[in-house]
Amino acid sequence: MNMQQAIKMTAAETALVDAYTAQIGDLPGDGAVLSLRDTLVHELRTAGLPTRRIESWHYTDLRTLLRAVPAADASAFADRVEAVVPGSSVLAVRSGQADLKSLPRGVTARSYTESLLDGSAVVGLTVLGADDAIGRINGGLVRGGLEVTVAENVELEAPLEIQVVQSHGQAHTRFPVFFGAGSKATVIERHLSTSAEASFVSTVSDVTLAEGADVIWIILQQQGMADTHLGQIRFDLGKDAKLHLFVINAGGKLVRQEIHGKASGEGADLTLRGINLLGGESHTDVTFTLSHDVPHTTSSEIIRNVVFDRAKGVFQGKILVAKDAQKTDAKMSCNTLLLSDDADFSAKPELEIFADDVQCGHGATVIDIDHTQLFYMLARGIPENKARAMLVNAFVAEIVEELEDDEELVEALEGIISAWLEKHA
Amino acid sequence: MPAVQETIDQVRQIDVDQYKYGFETHIEMDKAPKGLSEDIIRFISAKKNEPEWMLEWRLDAYRRWLTMDEPSWARVRYPKIDFNEIHYYAAPKGTTGPRSLEEVDPELLKVYEKLGIPLKEQEILAGVQKSKIAVDAVFDSVSVVTTFKEELKKAGVIFMSISEAIREHPDLVRKYLGSVVPPTDNFYATLNSAVFTDGSFVYVPKGVRCPMELSTYFRINEKNTGQFERTLIIAEEGAYVSYLEGCTAPQRDENQLHAAVVELVALDEAEIKYSTVQNWYPGDKEGRGGIYNFVTKRGDCRGKNSKISWTQVETGSAITWKYPSCILRGDGSRGEFYSIAVSNGHQQVDSGTKMIHLGKNTSSRIISKGIAAGVSDNTYRGQVSAHRKAENARNFTQCDSLLIGDKCGAHTVPYIEAKNSTAQFEHEATTSKISEDQLFYCLQRGIPEEAAIALIVNGFVKEVIQELPMEFAVEAQKLIGISLEGSVG
Numbered sequence: 001m002n003m004q005q006a007i008k009m010t011a012a013e014t015a016l017v018d019a020y021t022a023q024i025g026d027l028p029g030d031g032a033v034l035s036l037r038d039t040l041v042h043e044l045r046t047a048g049l050p051t052r053r054i055e056s057w058h059y060t061d062l063r064t065l066l067r068a069v070p071a072a073d074a075s076a077f078a079d080r081v082e083a084v085v086p087g088s089s090v091l092a093v094r095s096g097q098a099d100l101k102s103l104p105r106g107v108t109a110r111s112y113t114e115s116l117l118d119g120s121a122v123v124g125l126t127v128l129g130a131d132d133a134i135g136r137i138n139g140g141l142v143r144g145g146l147e148v149t150v151a152e153n154v155e156l157e158a159p160l161e162i163q164v165v166q167s168h169g170q171a172h173t174r175f176p177v178f179f180g181a182g183s184k185a186t187v188i189e190r191h192l193s194t195s196a197e198a199s200f201v202s203t204v205s206d207v208t209l210a211e212g213a214d215v216i217w218i219i220l221q222q223q224g225m226a227d228t229h230l231g232q233i234r235f236d237l238g239k240d241a242k243l244h245l246f247v248i249n250a251g252g253k254l255v256r257q258e259i260h261g262k263a264s265g266e267g268a269d270l271t272l273r274g275i276n277l278l279g280g281e282s283h284t285d286v287t288f289t290l291s292h293d294v295p296h297t298t299s300s301e302i303i304r305n306v307v308f309d310r311a312k313g314v315f316q317g318k319i320l321v322a323k324d325a326q327k328t329d330a331k332m333s334c335n336t337l338l339l340s341d342d343a344d345f346s347a348k349p350e351l352e353i354f355a356d357d358v359q360c361g362h363g364a365t366v367i368d369i370d371h372t373q374l375f376y377m378l379a380r381g382i383p384e385n386k387a388r389a390m391l392v393n394a395f396v397a398e399i400v401e402e403l404e405d406d407e408e409l410v411e412a413l414e415g416i417i418s419a420w421l422e423k424h425a
Numbered sequence: 426m427p428a429v430q431e432t433i434d435q436v437r438q439i440d441v442d443q444y445k446y447g448f449e450t451h452i453e454m455d456k457a458p459k460g461l462s463e464d465i466i467r468f469i470s471a472k473k474n475e476p477e478w479m480l481e482w483r484l485d486a487y488r489r490w491l492t493m494d495e496p497s498w499a500r501v502r503y504p505k506i507d508f509n510e511i512h513y514y515a516a517p518k519g520t521t522g523p524r525s526l527e528e529v530d531p532e533l534l535k536v537y538e539k540l541g542i543p544l545k546e547q548e549i550l551a552g553v554q555k556s557k558i559a560v561d562a563v564f565d566s567v568s569v570v571t572t573f574k575e576e577l578k579k580a581g582v583i584f585m586s587i588s589e590a591i592r593e594h595p596d597l598v599r600k601y602l603g604s605v606v607p608p609t610d611n612f613y614a615t616l617n618s619a620v621f622t623d624g625s626f627v628y629v630p631k632g633v634r635c636p637m638e639l640s641t642y643f644r645i646n647e648k649n650t651g652q653f654e655r656t657l658i659i660a661e662e663g664a665y666v667s668y669l670e671g672c673t674a675p676q677r678d679e680n681q682l683h684a685a686v687v688e689l690v691a692l693d694e695a696e697i698k699y700s701t702v703q704n705w706y707p708g709d710k711e712g713r714g715g716i717y718n719f720v721t722k723r724g725d726c727r728g729k730n731s732k733i734s735w736t737q738v739e740t741g742s743a744i745t746w747k748y749p750s751c752i753l754r755g756d757g758s759r760g761e762f763y764s765i766a767v768s769n770g771h772q773q774v775d776s777g778t779k780m781i782h783l784g785k786n787t788s789s790r791i792i793s794k795g796i797a798a799g800v801s802d803n804t805y806r807g808q809v810s811a812h813r814k815a816e817n818a819r820n821f822t823q824c825d826s827l828l829i830g831d832k833c834g835a836h837t838v839p840y841i842e843a844k845n846s847t848a849q850f851e852h853e854a855t856t857s858k859i860s861e862d863q864l865f866y867c868l869q870r871g872i873p874e875e876a877a878i879a880l881i882v883n884g885f886v887k888e889v890i891q892e893l894p895m896e897f898a899v900e901a902q903k904l905i906g907i908s909l910e911g912s913v914g
Contacts, residue, residue: 055498058840323831336843341813344844351837353856356828361855366843 007048015069017045019170020140023072028143029116036125041140049133056131059314059346060285065254066228069200072141073169080163084188084220084412088161091146093173106154106183112145112174124176124206134232134258138172138202145174145203152180152210159186159409166223168197175205179213181238186216186406191223191231192251198226205233209241211265216244216403220416223252225280232258237297239265246403247274247286248413250420255284263290263297273399274303275417278311278343279424285314292321292328301332304396307343308424317362318350325355332362337369337395393421446704452532454565454647457514463487466619469514473588473622476595486608486618493612499775500804500836501744503680503717511682513620515565515647559584561625561641565650571625573637580636582666583628587655590626597628601659605688605725605752613684613746614721617653621686624654629664629695643672645705645716651682658688660695662728667698672705672741680708680743684719693728693755698736700893701749705741710799712771715743722749726758726787734761735778736892743772748806750779753787753815760789763892768801768833777807777838782818782848792888793824797833808840811848818848826856827885 009017020027020041027037049066050057080092089102091109103109115121125142127135146162164173179185193199201223209215223229229252237243249255261270270290278284290299305313315334336345349362369391377387400413457468466487470480495506559573561584577584583594591598608618625641645652660666672683683705689697699722708715718741724733735749751760762778780789789809797803803826811818826835837854867877 326831338843338846338848341846343846344842346843347839347841347852349837349839349841349852349854351826351854351856352834353826353828353836354831354834356831356833358828359855359857361853361857362837363854364839364841364850364852366841366848366850368846368849 007046009045009048010063010066012066012069013044013048013063015071016137016141017041019069019072023141027141028113029119029121031119032122033116033119033125036122037140040127040136044136044140050131054131056287056316057133058348059316060256060283062133062256065283068198069228070169070198079165081165081192081194083159083161084190084416085159085161085406085408088159088188090161090163091148092163092165093144093146104156104158104160106151107148107156107160108151109146109148112147112176113143115147116142121174124174128234128260134202134230134256135204137230138174138204138232141170141172141202142174142204143172148175148177150177150179150183150185153182154180155184156186159188161188161190164191164201164203166191166193166199166201166227167195168199170200171203172201173203175203177205177207179207179209179215181210182212183210184214186218186409188218188220190220191229193224193227196224196226198228198253199224200228202230203232207233207235207243209235209237209243211239212241213238214242216246216406218246218413219248219257221247221249221251221255221257222416223255225251225253225282227252228254230256232260235261237261237263237265237268237270240267241265242269244271244403245273247272248277248416249275249284249286250277250416252284253280253282255282257284257286259286259288261290262293263299264293266294266296268297270299270301272299272301272303273402274301274315275396275399276303276305276313277396277417277420277424278305278313279308281310283312285316287314287316289318289320290330292319292325292330294322295324295326295328297325298329299331302399303334304399305334305336305345306392306396306421307336307338307345308340310340310342312343313345314347316348316350318352319360319362321353321355321358321360323354326357328355328358328360330358330360334362334364335395336366337392338366339368339392389421393418446706450532450535450646452517452646455516456512456647456650459512459649460509461487461511461513461620465513469620469622472514472516473591475588475591478599479591482603482608483619486615487620489609490612490615490619493615495612499746499806500802501746501773501775503744506682506717508616510649511651512647512649513651513653514622515650517564559637559639561586561639563623563625563641563643563654565645565647565652577636581630581633582635583626584639585626587621587624587626587657590657594626594628597659598626598657601657601688601690603688605690605723606686606721611721613719614686617655617684617686617721621653621655624656624685626656627658627666627668629660629666631661632663633661634664635666638667638669640669640671643670645681645683649679649681651684653683654685656685656687658697658699659690660692660697660731662693663695665696667700669700669702671702678714680715680717682717682719683742685721687720687722687749689724689733691724691726691728691731691733691758694730695728696732696734697724698734699724699749701735701737701739703737703739703741703745707741707770707772708743710770712743715772716741717744718742718747719744720747722747723752724750724760725752726755726760728758729755729784730757731755732759732761734763734892736763736889737765737776738889738893739764739766739774739776745772745774745776747776748778750781751789752781752783753789753818754783756784757786758784759787761892762789762791762793763889764793765796765886765889766794766803767796767798768803769799770801771799772801774802775804775806777805779808780810780820782809782811782815782820785814785816787815788819789821791820791822791824794886794889795824795826795835796829797826797835798829800832802834802836804836804838805854806838808842809850809852810840810842811845811850813844815845816847818845820850820852822850822852824854825885826854828856
């Protein structure tokens with residue numbers, strides 16, 4: 001540990017520690033919460049941000065990539081924006097204060113700030129491991145968020161949209177969400193910025209699905225091209241619980257989206273779909289781990305990446321099958337369209353398996369647009385740029401269409417994707 | 426399902442306690458004292474009558490090694506190795522280097538006979554069925570004999586121990602040694618650069634197709650020794666060579682270290698085929714003893730349209746840490762990696778490959794089959810990368826794992842890195858028992874269940890087995906014990 005104490009702090013590390021020191025009297029929570037915050041920030045100070053020598057950060061050297069962190073500013077939360085899907089209940093988080101006016105029936109929520117203040121938040125504030133830099137930064141600096149509970153057997157008709165809208169400065173939010181047994185809901189977790197000024201966002205969603213819950217959770221990251229987004233979602237799937245997790249990255253300069261899940265009840269099922277639209281000089285990393293802890297659980301992951309300009313993309317996926325988790329069925333695939341010679345993409349799809357009666361597989365491809373497909377369209381008189389756009393669109397739209405039960409949602413997401421592609425292609 | 430049972434039984438047969446080559450030979454040995462220091466390196470260098478530059482090269486590597494840390498990223502666990510408890514040099518007494526077969530200690534010849542390694546030239550010549558194989562036999566730290574040297578010389582092929590080559594062909598060695606695996610490459614390669622004692626040297630001149638299979642047979646015999654061999658193979662423009670290495674060691678309670686470096690250089694249009702049947706002592710069923718195998722193998726496709734192909738059958742060693750790689754530098758060059766890794770008992774395998782695409786129109790293919798049984802851990806770790814200028818780089822990777830029993834682990838850790846939009850990479854991996862779909866497909870076509878399972882298991886490793894030179898394919902299959910029909914090869 002001597003070596004770690006000897007590190008020379010980078011500007012970003014100093015800024016994060018300073019942000020803590022400056023706000024220390026003002027951050028919600030004392031007692032156990034405060035001492036945990038102290039520990040986390042101390043670890044950040046001594047170990048620094050992760051470098052590529054830490055295996056889980058191999059392709060995202062946060063210490064080098066994170067050059068600067070804007071100063072914290074409590075007024076940096078912007079006004080709420082229109083919901084993605086008309087008719088959704090919007091829960092906007094402003095400066096740690098959640099707006100709880102429009103809660104649908106069967107849903108209870110309270111501000112996470114209150115949990116920090118009364119100390120009940122301390123249980124979930126822990127980090128996932130020594131390499132959990134996001135958990136550490138967020139745990140140290142978190143001010144607010146929402147604690148949401150969807151009651152047993154409640155079926156939400158319209159999506160619930162959690163909005164974090166930022167104009168500049170820093171935002172550190174947490175969303176512990178509990179879905180009761182047999183409940184059914186669609187949640188859209190949306191991060192966006194309203195100005196070109198840089199902002200720094202860390203967010204941790206902690207999602208629990210009780211027996212038989214059926215949830216669609218969409219993470220829509222649409223931050224500005226100067227922003228840093230460090231997002232994490234943790235989930236735990238109970239018996240026969242079903243989670244369809246959909247991650248769309250369509251913004252940000254430096255993005256790390258972590259997904260860490262456990263299938264801890266028999267019959268649990270995860271569907272993970274990811275679309276990464278990468279352009280400009282951005283660096284986007286999606287890191288996923290899923291632990292199949294008990295027998296008879298299933299998962300399927302498809303990640304589609306489109307990389308333009310000088311963008312860099314990363315996908316790390318790790319499926320763990322525990323010793324007794326027989327009959328696990330897990331499939332993971334990561335497909336990338338690399339559309340510029342200055343772009344690059346790295347993938348590390350891992351399997352770690354300790355049970356023998358399982359079906360696990362993964363596939364990864366990195367290619368340019370299929371020339372035979374392009375030729376087919378050109379031969380039918382479609383101009384090249386349009387043909388290319390259609391093929392790229394088809395490449396990602398395919399997995400949006402799986403959400404066919406909710407037409408409005410599919411339409412909204414397709415709209416966002418098309419708009420992004422039009423702007424960048 | 427009797428066929429599955431048969432597979433399991435056969436894998437069990439190669440179980441740690443069934444190790445066939447575990448005998449020890451008592452031969453008077455000439456040993457360096459335990460430990461590692463500049464003096465020991467000077468001792469080794471003097472024993473080999475090496476020129477001054479070679480000694481300096483070793484000492485530089487040693488000084489660098491002192492500043493390095495042991496790598497810890499692999500999925501292998503072992504107690505800390507005390508590098509000062511090892512003899513870095515052990516040679517059968519009276520052997521100063523390889524010489525003619527008649528002069529070799531008959532005790533030594535018996536060892537190779539027992540191992541089934543053909544050292545007698547005439548015997549092979551007399552055999553009608555057998556094709557010729559030239560063998561370099563390395564016993565602990567020295568090469569004891571190299572066969573067919575004369576015949577190879579006629580074709581212009583140089584095949585000798587590396588110690589001889591350093592004396593007889595210093596210019597060639599100096600030009601290529603360390604040019605693929607630099608002395609500072611990694612902890613074990615640097616250690617090897619400092620203390621390597623023997624190994625094989627192959628040089629195939631321009632346009633020559635090596636007339637026979639070349640092979641080196643490594644044997645660790647002495648207690649508390651490490652084996653540090655160094656192999657260097659150079660194929661000049663348009664040349665072709667196929668090379669095979671085999672290895673065994675006696676059964677002992679303590680662990681022994683093997684840290685080899687293999688360098689391959691393929692110039693324009695040249696092809697090198699390198700096959701390994703690795704059968705070091707794997708330790709007993711409690712996990713005691715066995716070889717720690719930390720090996721750096723790398724091929725450099727330096728010339729255009731050159732090709733390097735690695736085939737490995739890994740059944741031995743307590744720990745395998747080995748990533749035969751290809752640097753695809755020349756335009757149009759090709760790298761291949763075929764591997765079967767079987768782990769049983771307490772064995773830990775962390776093996777795979779690297780395909781580094783640097784030149785235009787380069788292609789690579791990786792087929793890896795892992796079979797884990799007992800309480801072993803079997804990891805495939807591989808990297809495929811295309812650099813900015815690697816236009817039209819093409820890779821296909823397939824790594825499949827088969828698990829036998831519920832106490833073992835199979836892991837896949839691929840790194841895929843594309844920096845060129847014209848690159849096409851495909852990677853697929855599966856881990857399973859026998860696929861129900863495949864079985865159903867066969868059954869539906871009227872193939873009885875047992876035959877269908879046999880077919881599928883055979884098919885599982887076939888792609889790799891058929892890449893081995895004919896003479897060794899059968900041997901390898903026996904070693905794996907996976908064949909259910911005994912007819913695939």
